[in-house]
Each structure stands twice: as structure tokens, then as C-alpha cells.
Amino acid sequence: MVREKIVVKDLNLWFGENHVLKGINISIPEKAVTAVMGPSGCGKSSFLRCLNRMNDLIDTARVTGKVLIDGRNIYDDAVDVSLLRRRVGMVFQRPNPFPKSVFDNVAYGLRIHGVRNKGELRERVEEALKDANLWDEVKDRLFGSALELSGGQQQRLCIARALAVRPEIILLDEPASALDPISTAKLEELIEKLKEDYTIVIVTHNIQQAARISDYAAFLMLGELIEFGRTQEIFTAPKDKRTESYLTGRFG
Amino acid sequence: MRRFKQFVGFVVLKTSVVVGVLFLFSLIVVIALNGARVLSPGFLLEFPREGMTEGGIFPAIVGTFLLSLGAVGFALPLGVLGAIYLREYAGGGRLVRIIRTGINTLSGVPSVVFGLFGLAVFVKLFGFGVSVLSGSLTLGVLILPVIIRATEEAIEGVPREFREASYALGATKWQTVKGVVLPAALPGILTGAILGVGRAAGETAPILFTAATFYTRHLPGSPFDEVMALPYHIYALMTEGTEPEHQVPIAYGTALVLLLLVLAVNFIAIVIRYRARRARKW
Numbered sequence: 001m002v003r004e005k006i007v008v009k010d011l012n013l014w015f016g017e018n019h020v021l022k023g024i025n026i027s028i029p030e031k032a033v034t035a036v037m038g039p040s041g042c043g044k045s046s047f048l049r050c051l052n053r054m055n056d057l058i059d060t061a062r063v064t065g066k067v068l069i070d071g072r073n074i075y076d077d078a079v080d081v082s083l084l085r086r087r088v089g090m091v092f093q094r095p096n097p098f099p100k101s102v103f104d105n106v107a108y109g110l111r112i113h114g115v116r117n118k119g120e121l122r123e124r125v126e127e128a129l130k131d132a133n134l135w136d137e138v139k140d141r142l143f144g145s146a147l148e149l150s151g152g153q154q155q156r157l158c159i160a161r162a163l164a165v166r167p168e169i170i171l172l173d174e175p176a177s178a179l180d181p182i183s184t185a186k187l188e189e190l191i192e193k194l195k196e197d198y199t200i201v202i203v204t205h206n207i208q209q210a211a212r213i214s215d216y217a218a219f220l221m222l223g224e225l226i227e228f229g230r231t232q233e234i235f236t237a238p239k240d241k242r243t244e245s246y247l248t249g250r251f252g
Numbered sequence: 253m254r255r256f257k258q259f260v261g262f263v264v265l266k267t268s269v270v271v272g273v274l275f276l277f278s279l280i281v282v283i284a285l286n287g288a289r290v291l292s293p294g295f296l297l298e299f300p301r302e303g304m305t306e307g308g309i310f311p312a313i314v315g316t317f318l319l320s321l322g323a324v325g326f327a328l329p330l331g332v333l334g335a336i337y338l339r340e341y342a343g344g345g346r347l348v349r350i351i352r353t354g355i356n357t358l359s360g361v362p363s364v365v366f367g368l369f370g371l372a373v374f375v376k377l378f379g380f381g382v383s384v385l386s387g388s389l390t391l392g393v394l395i396l397p398v399i400i401r402a403t404e405e406a407i408e409g410v411p412r413e414f415r416e417a418s419y420a421l422g423a424t425k426w427q428t429v430k431g432v433v434l435p436a437a438l439p440g441i442l443t444g445a446i447l448g449v450g451r452a453a454g455e456t457a458p459i460l461f462t463a464a465t466f467y468t469r470h471l472p473g474s475p476f477d478e479v480m481a482l483p484y485h486i487y488a489l490m491t492e493g494t495e496p497e498h499q500v501p502i503a504y505g506t507a508l509v510l511l512l513l514v515l516a517v518n519f520i521a522i523v524i525r526y527r528a529r530r531a532r533k534w
Contacts, residue, residue: 057419086422096413099436108431109421158417165421 005030005169005199006051011065013046013223015058020046022223024065028216033191033200035214035231037207039251043223044203045093048171051201052088053081069169086113089162090171094178095154097146097161102129102138105146105157109165124164132160133190152183156190163194170194172202176209188213207247211235219243280511287508290501296509300467304489305498309506314471315384315479316513319463320452322388322475323395328445330392331399338400339407340429359397364457366394371461385475387463394458395448402444406437439528443521450517454510456483466492482510 006028013021020043028034036044046055053074055061066073074084086109097105106125107115115121125142129135134156138149146157155175162170172191176184191200191213204210210217211231218228219240227234227243238244245251298308342348370390380386410433418428434441456464464484472479489503490496 052420054416054420057416082422082424084422085420090420092413092416092420094413096411096417098414098417098432108418109423112418112421112423112427112431161417161421 002029002032004028005069006201007066007068007071008050009066009068011047011050011067012063013043013050013055014060014062015046016060020223021050024225026218026225026228028199028201030199031195031197032215033195033202033213034216034218035210036201036203036218036220037205037210037246038220039246040205042220044205044220045173047220048090048173048201048203051169051171052085052090054085054090056081086165087167088169088171089165089167091155091158091162091173091175093174095151095158097149097154097157099145099147101143102146102149102157103142106160106164109161113165128160128164129157131163131194132156133186133193134160150183152179152186155179155183155187159190159194167198169199169201172200174203174205176204176206184209207249219246221246283504283507283511286501286504287506287511290505291508295505299469300502303495304467304493304502305495309480309482309485309502309509311468311471312480312482312485312506313509313513315464315481316453316483316510318384318472318479319387319391319459319481320449322384323391323452324399324445324449326389326392327396327399327448331396331444332403332441334396335400335403335407336429336434339404340425340433355397355400359401362457363394363455364460366390366458367460367462369393370458375462381476382461382463382465382478383476384463384472384479387459387479387481388475390458390462391452391455394455395451398448398451399441399444402447403437403441406440406444407433409440410436439524443525443528446517446521446524450514450521453517454483454514456487459484460487482506482513486510 004027006026008024008026008028011021011024012019024047036047038044049055050063051067051069051074055063063075065075067075069084069088072079098108100108103125106128107121110121110124115124126135129138134153137153138157141148146154149157155178159170159175176187179187188209191202194200195215202210202214214231216229217231217234219226219234219238219242221242227238227240229239234243235247238247295308296313297310299310301307338348338352342351367390370386370393374380374386374389375382378386380389414432414436415428418432423431459481463479464481465478466480466484466488468478468480470477486503486506489499489506493499
């Protein structure tokens with residue numbers, strides 16, 4: 001039996017009057033890739049942002065229900081959001097490296113959390129870049145601008161940046177949507193490797209990608225969780241008619 | 253008929269542009285031709301002599317530098333910090349909107365009013381006297397709206413993605429502002445500051461009662477000394493003294509120097525903005 005890293009209970013999300021997520025219940029297993037699929041506007045990105053409380057940044061957002069990580073509700077008043085986000089890293093749809101050097105990008109999170117020692121910074125940056133399969137490509141240009149890298153490299157840099165603070169969970173919000181096929185292949189290869197150490201939740205509206213890389217898959221529609229299970233089962237024998245229609249490309 | 257109307261419209265529009273440009277161009281030409289006659293290394297590096305009818309404008313150049321740098325030294329930190337607060341922390345409430353409108357209105361207040369304000373507050377109330385300090389502070393207040401607005405715009409122009417990436421790593425708001433937002437906004441802030449320098453350098457009225465003097469034999473030795481300044485020097489040459497036939501050419505020379513100075517400052521601002529735009533890829 002797999003261990004459940006994230007347990008979501010009756011999660012509701014509103015933006016103002018707009019009811020975006022409706023009573024989501026889902027248990028996300030540890031050290032596996034869970035894909036969240038669904039048509040545009042179904043709330044899948046908003047769902048992902050509930051897991052590291054990024055929706056806090058939106059004034060009109062309101063959340064009810066619980067998100068338990070290792071059994072603790074991250075919406076408890078006592079939770080330090082800064083520490084939570086350190087444990088739950090995030091990579092965005094469009095590569096968004098800071099307009100700084102490659103090194104400073106990866107070191108940013110470390111510095112924020114108080115790592116000052118130069119030797120330690122260097123070690124951790126190298127480690128993160130290696131883990132993100134990027135080291136060999138950037139080791140000679142660590143102090144060049146991160147904006148000079150290709151899109152695919154930038155996205156892996158963003159992953160390295162997230163890895164540097166040693167999170168337990170990595171949230172990926174359509175990380176390949178702005179990448180070409182070759183960069184996407186490299187990224188998927190990386191995700192495959194990372195799941196040995198991290199719990200990964202990836203939002204995608206690329207069905208083939210979900211099929212290729214995920215162990216578990218969730219299907220969201222209009223803010224409701226329609227179906228959740230092992231990817232293989234969802235793809236071969238979906239229980240819900242709507243899931244089947246979506247996967248066979250009848251809408252999306 | 254339609255073609256004719258279009259032709260008339262075209263001519264009107266084109267004439268407007270030509271006339272406008274002509275005025276700008278002739279301003280530069282008139283100042284340059286009249287000013288160039290007295291321009292020489294000595295004019296830039298000597299003190300005035302013989303009751304302003306001979307010699308140069310060196311102390312006025314120095315004075316203008318001191319005043320405008322002083323103004324920016326005062327207004328830049330205050331304006332940047334104020335803008336950060338307004339943009340990042342104050343939220344969007346009514347009070348903030350009123351403050352912002354107030355700041356924008358402030359930039360429309362006639363500069364002589366700033367001069368009177370400086371006289372009342374810095375010269376008299378604070379007891380700084382007619383001095384470099386009073387003049388710098390008065391000019392600083394004058395350019396404060398410029399710097400606040402430039403900083404607010406620069407901060408607003410920083411993509412949301414940068415902030416999100418920072419927050420997602422567990423950064424606090426202040427860490428995000430300090431580590432990501434301000435560095436990315438820096439070129440815009442610098443541009444604003446430099447434009448502020450140019451604005452401060454060219455103003456006469458604010459320093460009229462607060463800093464400027466017609467003639468000093470020495471450069472200011474302390475912030476509490478009076479100082480000569482280019483715009484006021486022009487004003488004084490044209491309104492005081494008894495030998496206009498010698499003073500007017502010097503006034504034009506001073507105007508040319510001031511014009512070149514302000515153009516140079518603006519040019520620097522343009523270069524910074526251009527390079528920053530080219531370097532960024534967001």
C-alpha cells in the first residue's frame with residue numbers, strides 16, 4: 001500500500017462569487033507522479049495552487065476544507081506559509097527565471113532561507129543543477145544571465161531553483177506547454193527521475209503526456225473531480241462517461 | 253470630393269508637425285548661435301568679473317550641479333521608498349487613491365509656489381537660511397512626484413511571474429520586493445531619477461528665494477552657503493546690472509550651457525532605458 005503524502009478533504013475554492021473548486025477529495029501518493037487533467041478552465045491550475053497556498057496571493061480567493069500534508073492541515077492558522085512553500089516547490093507554465101545569473105537563480109531560495117556560506121551555496125547550487133539534468137549544459141556559464149538559456153533549459157533551471165531548497169513535493173503547472181518536443185522529452189525524462197525522491201503533482205492538458213509520465217491521474221471538469229485512480233486504469237477503463245469522452249478527444 | 257478632403261486633412265496635419273518642429277528647432281538654433289559667441293573654455297572655468305560683464309560662469313555650473321544632485325539625493329530615497337509602500341503595501345483603498353491623485357496634482361503646481369514653500373519651511377522654519385541645503389530640499393520636493401511616479405511605473409512593469417516564482421520558494425513579501433522586484437525595476441527608477449536631475453537643474457523659481465545669489469566670490473564651503481546657479485544667473489543677467497549690451501551675450505551663453513547640460517542628462521536617461529529594454533527578454 002502506498003503512503004499518502006497529500007490528502008485533500010472537501011476542498012472548495014471561490015474567487016469572489018465564482019465557485020472554482022467544488023468539494024474536492026483526493027489522496028495523492030508519495031514519490032509518484034500524479035497528473036491532473038481536464039479541459040481549460042476546469043480549475044486544475046487553481047487546484048494546484050491550493051497545495052502551496054499560492055491562491056493566498058489573490059485577494060478575492062476563499063478556501064474551505066482541508067489539505068493535509070503528512071497529516072497536517074496546511075490551512076491551519078499556525079502554519080508558516082514560507083516554510084510550507086519551501087516544502088512544496090512549484091514550477092510554472094511559462095519558464096520564469098529571474099533576470100539574474102544562472103547561479104543566482106538557483107541560489108535565490110537558499111539565500112532566502114538563510115544560507116550565507118559561499119561554499120555551501122556553491123555545493124547546493126551544483127547539486128540542484130545536477131538533479132535537474134542541467135549541470136553539464138550550464139557549468140561553464142553559471143554567471144551568465146539565465147535569460148540567455150533556451151526555453152527548455154530555462155524550465156529545467158526553474159526546476160533546479162525549486163529543488164535547491166530541498167522540497168518534498170513538486171508542483172508542476174503545465175511545465176511543457178511553452179516548450180518544443182525535444183525540450184519536452186528532456187523534461188519528461190527529468191520528471192521520471194525526480195519521482196524517486198519527490199512527490200510530484202503535474203497539471204497538464206496534454207493527455208498523451210499524462211499517459212506517458214504519470215502513475216496516477218485525476219480528471220477535473222467544471223471544478224469537480226470526476227475521476228481519480230491509477231493512470232493505467234483511467235486510460236484503459238475509465239469509470240465515468242465524461243472521462244472517457246475527454247480522453248478520446250470528444251472535447252477538451 | 254472625398255479625395256480633396258483627405259488632401260486638406262493631410263496638409264493640415266503635416267503643417268502642424270512642421271510648425272511644431274520648426275519652433276523647437278529654432279529655439280535650439282537661436283540659443284546656440286547667440287550663445288556660441290561667448291562660449292570658450294574660460295567661460296566654463298572662470299568666475300564672473302567686472303560686475304558680470306566679463307569672465308565666466310564656473311560657480312553657477314558648480315552650483316547647479318550641487319543643487320540638482322542634492323535634490324535627487326533627497327528625493328530619490330524618499331520617493332523610491334514611498335512608491336514601494338504605495339505599490340506593494342498600501343493596497344487599493346480610497347486613501348491610497350487620494351494620495352496618488354495628490355502626488356500627481358503636486359507635479360502640476362507652478363514651481364514658484366514651491367519656491368515660496370521652500371522659503372517658509374526650509375529657509376525660515378528649519379532655519380537653514382538661503383542656502384544650497386534649502387534649495388536642494390525645495391527642488392527635491394519639486395521632483396518627488398516625478399520619482400514616485402517613475403518608480404511606481406517601474407514596479408508595476410515587473411512581470412507577475414517573477415513575484416510568483418519568489419513567493420513559491422517561500423520568500424516573504426519584503427524578500428520578494430528587495431530580491432526580485434527592485435532589481436528588475438532599477439533601470440526605470442534610474443531613468444526617473446536622471447530625468448529628475450534634469451528637471452531640477454533647469455528650474456529657476458524654486459531656488460529664487462531659497463538658494464540662489466547673483467554673485468559670490470567663492471564656491472559654497474558648506475551646505476548652508478548661498479550659491480550661484482545657471483537658470484538664476486540668466487534671470488539675474490537679464491534683470492539686474494547696468495550694462496545689458498555685455499550681459500545679454502553672457503545670458504545666452506549661460507542658456508546654451510544649461511541647455512546642453514539638460515540635453516546631456518536626458519540623453520543619459522534615454523541610453524539607460526534603451527539598454528535596459530534591449531537586455532531584458534520578458
